[in-house]
Amino acid sequence: MRSYQGIVLSLGLSILIPYPNALSQEESSEPESAPAPPPPPNANTTPAQVPQPPQSATPLTPAPSPGTKAGPLKASGAKVPNKTKTRKKAKKKILTDSLQNKRGTSELDAAIVGEAQTLPKNVFRARYILKTVEGNKGYDSAGKKQDLGASLSAVGHALSFEYGFTDRITLQIIAPYTSSNELVINADKFKRSKVYEDQYSKFLDEVIPSLIQRGLCTNAVTCRTAIDNGLALATATPVELPSGETATVGANVPIRDAINSIILKSVEPIGGKAGLGDVQVGLGYNVYNSPRNVLTIGLGMRFPSGLFSNVANAYRAPGAGFMTGGLILRYDLRLTPVVFSFSHQAEYSLNKAKRTRSSLLSPNFLNGDDPTNDDPTVVGAGDGIPNEMMIERKGIYHEGFARLSYALGHMTHYLKPFAVYGYYNFSVDPEYHNLGHLYKKKQELYSASYAFSADGLALSPMIPASFTYRRDIAIGGRNAFLAPDSHLFYFTGYYKF
Structure with a gap:
């Protein structure tokens, strides 16, 4: 989200069995004590007679039909294979194999999910992201760090759903949600x-x-x-x-x-608004895939589903008010034992965001006075900008990152499920104008991240689930009132239809 990221792996943790074993449960085998078949008869010999059923046959132990080989008798209380369960296990085996085949050229790279990798056909991926944010520093117009006396603490969530229509085309939907948004200001510092x-x-x-x-x-x-x-x-x-x-x-x-x-x-602080943010929908197409290089491009839309228009400034709206269209580029370069990934998303606003002006005297309320009415008998004057604002983003919004990944299985097979990551992240938001007047200056934010993941696809038997922890640390920016740091926790599970 701008993209402002004690739980265990619980998605799809059913134990899988090797695929050949799953199939073998449906096959019958001869008992070890079965006699060897007789040699083929000579042409001049008399054909063998069909054996007669034994006289000891009873309704509970029927004799085999003439010409049919007798199978082994099941002992009383023997477990009968569950074909439904067997089929489910075999289906999960197919799922994990298809996912693993998408990752790298070595089984040691199974713990790394490339940014450009699309999902296999008919595979569904669900991801829950928990993000905690804290920050008390910002950056001025020259890029110099500043302390405005403001301290932000927020908690956000996101659900991401992806589906592979084919081995090359993947649909993604992301729904962010803010559950807590608290701001404290130190008046002396401000x-x-x-x-x-x-x-x-x-x-x-x-x-x-x-x-x-x-x-x-x-x-x-x-x-x-x-x-x-x-x-x-x-x-x-x-x-x-x-x-x-x-x-x-x-x-x-x-x-x-x-x-x-x-x-x-x-600027008196107040608890920010909680609620749904702006939902994103994207469609990615894998245009090139080789053992070393993977390239995916895509189209995306961001919808103004989050509260914005009638939210006073003090409440810090969870939405931005814009409907945007975007281009997505993702690239992986596999340089064993590391994988380099690059992701870039460029968005252009398709509308002007409507917003009602907030009060200066009581910022937790909308403005009820007329800024265009100038009373000559009173000192000062309104700025002439109407309360009903039309905010326009003057340019293209950019966000993305460069990432290096390393699978720890290259060090020892005991660490095969684990990987570590390093990120450099950026976002550039252009100027905003309101009816020809500057509303917000161009903002830049830069951060560095480190991450750690545990992936069930690198286990034996494989588990279609993973967990990732990521730490983002702000390292630079311009015109950023606050540039917070964050902790992100990713929980991912897969399912094949």
Whole structure:
């Protein structure tokens, strides 16, 4: 998801038996004590007589029909093979073999799932992903790390379903869900940040012209100095905010303190919205597959199924509001004993996201005042941007990663089910505009990851399930208010129809 990733392997953990053994249960065999067949008769000899049924036959032990070889008698209480169970085991054997054949050229690589590998025909893969997020740092427009005093803690989930229509074509559906989204802000740290400074300057730009008009200062520089030194108005004074709302600066209250109160109120943290995110659907086609190189391309769609339009800023909506179309490229290069993988997804927005403007005075509510109505009797003015916003993504969104994988079975066969991974991840989100006005600057995020997996397909007998743990650590970015780190847990199971 942007893609913001004590449980045991429990998917498909039924024990499989080797396929030949499964089939042999349906075959009858002769008893070891059966006599050897007589040699073929000579042409001049008399044909052998058909043996007569023994006289000791009873209804419970019937004699064999004439000309039929007598089979071994089953002992009382002997277990009768369950053909249904046998067929299921044989089907699972076919499933695990087909999956293993898709992975590498060596059985030691069975623990690695290549990014470009499509599923075998009629094979279904279900994956549950648990993601925990925490972060307290971000990056400014120059790429310098910054601490805004904000601390994020969130928990997300995702269900991924994939199905192989053919050995080359795979359909994938991903449904993300946010269950917890908490933000805490340290006011003292935030006041020392560049973000606070920018907002403070915007408020001064609204107030200073009125102060000059009243003769309290002569120009912008002297007004700014006076405000910084604690300038206060003798009477309570209403001030119109960019949102069209009116705030009142109390009598004898320093203007700087009033502005500070308004800014801190606008970023006051609150529990974020939980719910379904934006569902993704993709179709991948394996265009090239050799023992060394695998290349898959695909098409994808992201649907605005998550809450967004009427969610106030303080609640941090789980959706983004855009319907996008995308191109997917995935490539694997097998360089035994390592596998290099590359994945890239480029998305273009097909719509403008509708969103209602939030209040500056109470950010957990939508704005009820008119930003286009300028009252000349009140200090300040609305910015003229309507409450009903139309947000447009100005460019193409990119996300992807490069990955190195190593199967630990190359070290010792005892570690055959395990593999380790290293990632370099990136995402680039272009500028957002609202009715011709800049809404959000271009954002870049970069992170490094390490991961560990245990795969049942490398066991004997094979189990069609796997578990992966991954740790993402932010290492760079631009214009990122927060660049959190995360823990991801993947639980995967397979089934063949």
